[in-house]
Amino acid sequence: MQKIEEIIEYEFKNKNLLKLSLTHSSYSSENCNENLEFIGDLILSFIVGIYVFKKYPDKDEGFYTNLKSAYVNKNYLNSVAKKLGISRYIKYRGIKPSNFSDFIESIIGAIYLDGGLKKAERFIKKFILSNEMDPLIDYKGELVKVSRQLSGKLPSYKIAGEEGQLHNKKYKVVVSIEGIRKKGVGEGRRKKEAEIKAAKNLLQKIFPEKF
Amino acid sequence: MQKIEEIIEYEFKNKNLLKLSLTHSSYSSENCNENLEFIGDLILSFIVGIYVFKKYPDKDEGFYTNLKSAYVNKNYLNSVAKKLGISRYIKYRGIKPSNFSDFIESIIGAIYLDGGLKKAERFIKKFILSNEMDPLIDYKGELVKVSRQLSGKLPSYKIAGEEGQLHNKKYKVVVSIEGIRKKGVGEGRRKKEAEIKAAKNLLQKIFPEKF
Numbered sequence: 001m002q003k004i005e006e007i008i009e010y011e012f013k014n015k016n017l018l019k020l021s022l023t024h025s026s027y028s029s030e031n032c033n034e035n036l037e038f039i040g041d042l043i044l045s046f047i048v049g050i051y052v053f054k055k056y057p058d059k060d061e062g063f064y065t066n067l068k069s070a071y072v073n074k075n076y077l078n079s080v081a082k083k084l085g086i087s088r089y090i091k092y093r094g095i096k097p098s099n100f101s102d103f104i105e106s107i108i109g110a111i112y113l114d115g116g117l118k119k120a121e122r123f124i125k126k127f128i129l130s131n132e133m134d135p136l137i138d139y140k141g142e143l144v145k146v147s148r149q150l151s152g153k154l155p156s157y158k159i160a161g162e163e164g165q166l167h168n169k170k171y172k173v174v175v176s177i178e179g180i181r182k183k184g185v186g187e188g189r190r191k192k193e194a195e196i197k198a199a200k201n202l203l204q205k206i207f208p209e210k211f
Numbered sequence: 212m213q214k215i216e217e218i219i220e221y222e223f224k225n226k227n228l229l230k231l232s233l234t235h236s237s238y239s240s241e242n243c244n245e246n247l248e249f250i251g252d253l254i255l256s257f258i259v260g261i262y263v264f265k266k267y268p269d270k271d272e273g274f275y276t277n278l279k280s281a282y283v284n285k286n287y288l289n290s291v292a293k294k295l296g297i298s299r300y301i302k303y304r305g306i307k308p309s310n311f312s313d314f315i316e317s318i319i320g321a322i323y324l325d326g327g328l329k330k331a332e333r334f335i336k337k338f339i340l341s342n343e344m345d346p347l348i349d350y351k352g353e354l355v356k357v358s359r360q361l362s363g364k365l366p367s368y369k370i371a372g373e374e375g376q377l378h379n380k381k382y383k384v385v386v387s388i389e390g391i392r393k394k395g396v397g398e399g400r401r402k403k404e405a406e407i408k409a410a411k412n413l414l415q416k417i418f419p420e421k422f
Contacts, residue, residue, distance in 0.1 A: 042260040
């Protein structure tokens, strides 16, 4: 416990909160980190949102949302957890969790309940906001907006190809908008990845200057 | 301006923030309420989340999420806006906005930037949290979880009937889970409404004691 307090640079008054924040539901579904994660997620979104808004006063809501997403997402928070070495301190049963982003959120929730908003903010600024990030564009979401404007309908994704076996698959996806000739094409090891790339590809074809 | 300050029980140091919070993007896409809405939404989620967590210390994350949704959703916030009579003070061009929930959020953002978190919290507690609400269950989301557990796949929605003309349509939707005999049926004037009812119906059939 002392070790992890050194890592996160916060000393808990109530050590039980810290323990709880590191307990996966597989270990105890009654006393696990899920409630703290709920709280931590709200605090993280709030602090990061205000931060990006104040840092770039001349940008717009879309930019803020995308830059916030660059910080508040499972991939990035998992990389923060890995860097801090948090996985070694998780209590779990059975298969070890493969993504530790939830624990970053539950630690934030625990710090907030133990020490207040300022202390939680300090952790977020030091370990999460300290990296410069580019806005994370939600290409599929953007394409929905564009498609609604251009055709009044949703974009249509189709699998155009599937290669390889179970653990080595590759998908090819084509996306189109009704009434638009241009098509977006994307490949990836997961369907969703291929769809995102296809959406990005089509957005770039329609708005080369914007995407 | 003075009138609306009386209604919301907060006097702005910077009146421009209040004006901005009441300006729809149709009036000025450059100087409208969207950035304030971004901020306000984060603050609202944060304050409401902490409130439900502290009010019901023995509940779980699912309950907190659903009770938070009962307060933070377009329908409820629109009813708050109507009760306060905010629609009379909105600046817009063209068609009048039909839902005023965004302005509740932008007013919260404006109060926060003008007076800090405590003042924003005061507004939220007085006008939003003052009503007792029941948790708002996300039936479609719940059914996704159930379906993943039971079949490893997503539930399948099918339109089983469509009645009436353009502005008087009624949809009938049937939802099923692979490998499960029971089906959920729902009707509504919008497809989404029918889907939600179908999801609820199926959940009630599978777990009569829970839903």
